[in-house]
Each structure stands twice: as C-alpha cells, then as structure tokens.
C-alpha cells in the first residue's frame with residue numbers, strides 16, 4: 001500500500017526503501033522498530049511511524065495537497081466503511097500468509113480453514129460492493145487496500161477468489177495495470 005502511494009504521489013525519490021528482516025529472533029530491525037512490524041517510516045526529523053494507513057496518510061500530506069484524505073459527511077463514512085471492509089479482507093489474508101510461511105509441522109489447519117472461509121465470504125461481499133461509486137471513482141485508500149488484498153493471489157496458491165466473482169475480477173484486472181500497482185506487486189511464489 002505504501003509503495004503504491006509513494007508512486008502515485010511521485011515521492012519515490014524522497015523515500016529510501018530498506019528491506020527489513022521480520023519474524024527472526026534478534027533481527028537488527030527490532031532496534032529500529034521494537035514492534036517488528038513493517039511498514040515503518042522514518043521521517044526526516046527521525047520520528048518513526050508504523051501502520052500502513054498512518055504512513056500513507058502522512059506521505060499523502062507531504063505536499064500539502066492530499067489526494068486520499070477522507071471526504072466530509074456521508075461520503076466520508078461510506079469511504080471509511082469500504083476501507084474497513086477492504087482492511088478486514090487484507091488482515092485475514094495476512095494471517096493466512098503468515099500461517100503458510102511457518103514450517104509445515106507448525107502450521108494449523110484450523111487457522112488456514114478459518115482464513116480461507118473468511119476470504120471466500122469477503123470475496124462474495126466485494127462482488128456486491130465493487131459497484132459502489134467510491135470503488136469506481138478517483139483512486140482512494142479503500143481501492144488500494146482491496147487491490148493489495150486481491151493481489152495476494154500471486155503469493156498464496158490457495159487464495160482462489162476469482163471463480164464466481166466476475167465483477168471483482170474485472171475491477172481488479174483494470175486496477176492491476178496501474179503503473180504504481182504493476183511496479184509494486186509481490187513476486188509470485190508459485
């Protein structure tokens with residue numbers, strides 16, 4: 001999400017991207033960000049920020065012309081609602097991804113089943129919501145979040161959200177050709 005925003009806001013030359021070693025005991029990264037989560041943005045004044053949405057919002061405001069700020073009133077609530085739904089799908093898929101990254105004998109089939117079922121329900125939900133005007137109009141963080149979630153199909157061969165969801169497929173395939181998204185999509189693992 002952050003790397004898409006960097007490109008959309010033309011900030012790539014202002015931010016250095018450093019790959020952090022996560023989920024390893026004693027990673028030097030824990031001295032940078034004790035929580036161990038990525039992404040993490042170190043501002044010019046040395047202050048660090050974590051959480052994708054906060055970092056995206058901070059970057060969006062750097063030029064004083066925010067493109068992803070929430071609209072006022074009812075449209076703002078709709079935007080928040082859609083963003084939260086996209087985030088729910090992404091959060092569940094992140095749990096699933098972490099589970100399948102563990103050694104096979106440590107993986108929980110219960111967790112995997114639970115997350116696969118959640119992803120399937122969320123794909124059904126998004127097939128209905130994807131026609132929402134806010135998912136069709138100018139780029140916003142809800143759209144970026146959903147595209148990042150759906151794009152995880154490249155990393156998780158069991159994430160099969162496409163069958164039965166033609167509108168979502170069409171939306172994602174249109175989104176995926178955006179240069180900012182194409183340039184930052186995760187490398188396929190299969």
Ligand SMILES: N[C@@H](CCC(=O)N[C@@H](CS)C(=O)NCC(=O)O)C(=O)O
Nearest residue numbers: 022023036037038039050051052094
């Ligand atoms: N709420 C966080 C979640 C980010 C997240 O799940 N990051 C994963 C990589 S995609 C991570 O840092 N994993 C390291 C770990 O599990 O310790 C955000 O969006 O910033």
